[in-house]
Amino acid sequence: MYGIDSVTPTVCKLMNIPEPEGATAEPIKEVTEKAEEIVEKALLYAPDAIGEWLFQAHKDEFIHVIEAAPIQxxxxxxxxxxxxxxxxxxxxxxxxxxxxxNKYMKPVLKVETLFDALAKAGKRVALVAVKDCSIDLIFRERDIDYYTEEYDPQVVERVLKLLEDDDYDVIVAYNQEYDDLMHGSTPTAPEAIEAFRRHLGTFKKLAEAFNTRYSDTYRVIAFLPDHGTHVDPETGKGSHGTDGPDDMEVRHFWGLSKGE
Ligand SMILES: [Zn+2]
Structure with a gap:
């Protein structure tokens, strides 16, 4: 089974650029073998804490995610x-x-990252994230553009604006509301589930804008959560960090396309 570390070699292979030095994961064949051309534009959506069990419990609601990104x-x-x-x-x-x-900490990474590899290859990258979240902090000091936003809605607005007014080769967009709310309640609490649904809706909206803007360009869009969640028996609240299946199993969605 692939790990989430296969995302970087997959993107590099799709865009035909060298992997970052030190990358050890394998590109995901199910994705790279479907590519018919070199990918010129990528939109990577990173919603925090959406595990495989949440997908299984709400499969029907992923219809628009699967429509835009059918390779699961x-x-x-x-x-x-x-x-x-x-x-x-x-x-x-x-x-x-x-x-x-290798624990909960947010230093700036000292190793080569996907963003270094993209910048070296002359690609323009926008990293759009909520202020002080992991993604906002650990990839600093690279030759890419950072957009630090107040919260998820501002991240979405920023990405839509960049898709309208600018011309990045790779956009990474991070959202965290489901993770925030499930930590304060449980992973199946109604308010957390509403936030999860907003992430699904956001992906649909971003996919539409991305597909409209780059309708004549070979492109990839992906839905890339980091981990799942479970209820901590001691606090009764949502948590993650263990190596149990509810935390460790996630599902990624990829879509390659050209034309409407
Ligand atoms: Zn969390």
């Missing part, structure tokens, strides 16, 4: 399953012991 790949998260550990691996192609974030 079950992947394994990283241990310990905390956000900076996971996205550290997702955007370097390395295991936590190799990239150095």
């Amino acid at each position: 790949v079950e992947v394994r998260s990283m241990t310990p399953s905390y956000t900076p550990v996971c996205y550290g691996s997702m955007f370097t192609g390395m295991k936590p012991e190799a990239h150095g974030i």
Whole structure:
């Protein structure tokens, strides 16, 4: 089974650029073999804490995610399953012991990342994230553009604006409301589920804008959560960080297209 660290080599292979130095994960064949041309534009949506069990419980609601990104790949998260550990691996192609974030901490990564590889290859990258979240902090000091936003809605607005007025080769957009709310309640609490639904709706909206803007360009869009969740028996609240299946199993969705 692939790990979430396979995202970086997959993107590099699709865009025909060298992988970051130190990347060890394999590109995901189910994705790369479907590519008919070199990918010129990529939109990577990273919603926090959407696990495989949540997909299984709400399959029908993924209809628009699957429409935009029909290639489904079950992947394994990283241990310990905390956000900076996971996205550290997702955007370097390395295991936590190799990239150095192996517990809940948010230092700037010292190893080569997908963003270094993209910048070296002359690609323009926008990283759009909520202020002080893992993704906002651990990939700093690269030759890419950082958009630090107040919260999820501003992230979405920013990406829509960039798709309208600018011309990036790769956009990474991070959202965290489901994770925030499930930590304060449980992963199946109504308010958390509403936030999860907003992430699904956001992906649909971003996919439409991306597809409209780059309708004549070979492109990839992906839905890339970092880990799942479980209820902590001690607090009774939503949590993650263990190597249990509810935390470790996630599903990624990829869509390759040209034309409307
Ligand atoms: Zn969390």
